[in-house]
Amino acid sequence: MYQYDDHDQSFVEARADEFRNQVERRLAGQLSEDEFKPLRLQNGLYLQLHAYMLRVAIPYGELSSAQLRKLGYIADTYDKGYGHFTTRQNIQFNWPKLVDTPDILDHLAGVQMHAIQTSGNCIRNVTSDPFAGVAADEFIDPRPISELMRQWSMLHPEFAFLPRKFKFAVTGAADDRAAIKFHDIGIWAKVDDAGAPVFDVYVGGGQGRTPRVAKLFESAVPLPELMPLLDAMLRVYNLHGRRDNKYKARIKILVEELGLENYRDEVKAEVAGIDRAPFATVEAEYARIKDAFEEGTPGMTPGEPIDLGAADPAFSGWVKTNVAAHRVPGWAIAQISVKPKGGIPGDVTGEQMRALADLADTFSQGELRITHRQNVVFPYVKATDLLALYQGLAAVGLGEDNIGEASDIIACPGLDYCALATARSIPVAQELSSMLRDREAKDELGSISLNISGCINACGHHHAANIGILGLNKAEKESYQITLGGRSDENAAVGDILGPGFAQADVPGAVSKIIDTYLDLRTSTQERFPDTYARVGKEPFKEAVYVGA
Amino acid sequence: MAAALTTKAILTANDVRNGDIVFWTADQRWSTSIDDAAIGYGKDDTDQLADAGKQAEAANTVVGAYLIALRPEETTARVPVKMREVRRLAGPSIEFAQAA
């Protein structure tokens, strides 16, 4: 993986020192909350429903075992013994004290981490494919361009106060596992006939109260043109974005109001006049970063696949759901579900973080990834080590075999933590997980995405789920609206609202009926939920849930 | 800082240093127990509470001070009108989050 150079390291250390000084001034009463708030937000420190919350960046979801061990230490020393993996591949701590945050940032800097730009109207953490660099269906490793974009966007003086937050996602594979079409700008990295990197650029995607699937802005942009283009796209947005109305301030609204063609024309005019000098080093820098990733990639001698013929059924079941194809024969990508039956999506204890770090050292060359589905990936596992890894995971309660299944639920923190929430997400996720695990043991449900958000901001990606659940406040009672047919892959779509909302207690019953309807109507076990939904439409589901009630 | 409420309310905020939820008490201090919270009845009382919140924010002892409207039916019970406040007072509905 990428290692900081001296410049990166001194930058994060200086930033931690700066924040220590700001916190000292706040505690001494020299800074009011109005003065301090923008400073703390620029370092990922929120004030939530119960306490401060610190969001730590995990660039493109990639972590070393040493970093995860440090996160476990922070969870145990400065928090209540756990952290929460987010849908943007970051981690949140829910209970840090302001007085402790300078020490926490020092600890993070010590392992090449920080919390910069995890909040505020700036370019946020760049997210990517959790299988980056190892996926069997990959055209090109998306991490070098993601890292280059991280460095470009870090404290970029023009883009520190955008009309609204700005999210990039990058993939480099045939299957989009990074949900690029639900981002402000999504980048699909490919290679041209000569083997050089080129990038399809999508713009104007997003969720929230106005969900939109991004539109293709330009295809096959060569590397030297990409960074000037992104700069120009941001500049035009910065100039015209609706600062007067935060609900209309995202780029998706600008693109819609201007029209894609007009937006494109403005961007092209901006690119034509852009000063190229700052981009003169892009190709050399990309090459340096790419080399750094390659140096950090372990040598992988091709080997034999494992034979599951006589394997223990629990292990072969886990391999079937949790192991993905690796680009090197005889190697495997192991996905670790942190969604046990009745568990809290994304929550991991300090003890589990240490156990995962130890297992990553033994079985994945000390490297792991956090996924936007709030799970963990080991990218470098020898097929012959899978059984030992599975046994190690099962011993610490992390052997759940439900990746990609309905019980692999995405849920945001909701009204259990979030100051913006209108309803709780977590208890709903826990009840659904219990119900769905029981059903998965009996029926072959196949792969279904089920996502829950605690308000219209949609951090739980409910719009992009096959079955989406949105928690609302109806006359001071929690009410849950269900959407069907959303998907976040290369055929991205926004789910349709099924009908009136449900009380919390009625959500599992409604979801169960939706699943029954799918099982009745699918043409075979191969027909996935969104395909059945696309074929039969909303009505049969509506009838099952509302008329049959 | 929310506008003063005219019915029945208590004053809450978060402690600047540690983020704990705190309530303004009748003896002019902040307590982590809602049972200690001074209840304001009517406009004059709640205006006074709102002022106490502004002063404490200006003194940088608390952050995010605001009034929580309480159900008026009972004169002494501290039951918020809004679901958000009920949930905030109850804490996360997760066992291990409440430990430690």
Ligand code: SF4
């Ligand atoms: S979706 Fe709403 S409730 Fe959930 S984390 Fe985002 S802002 Fe908070």
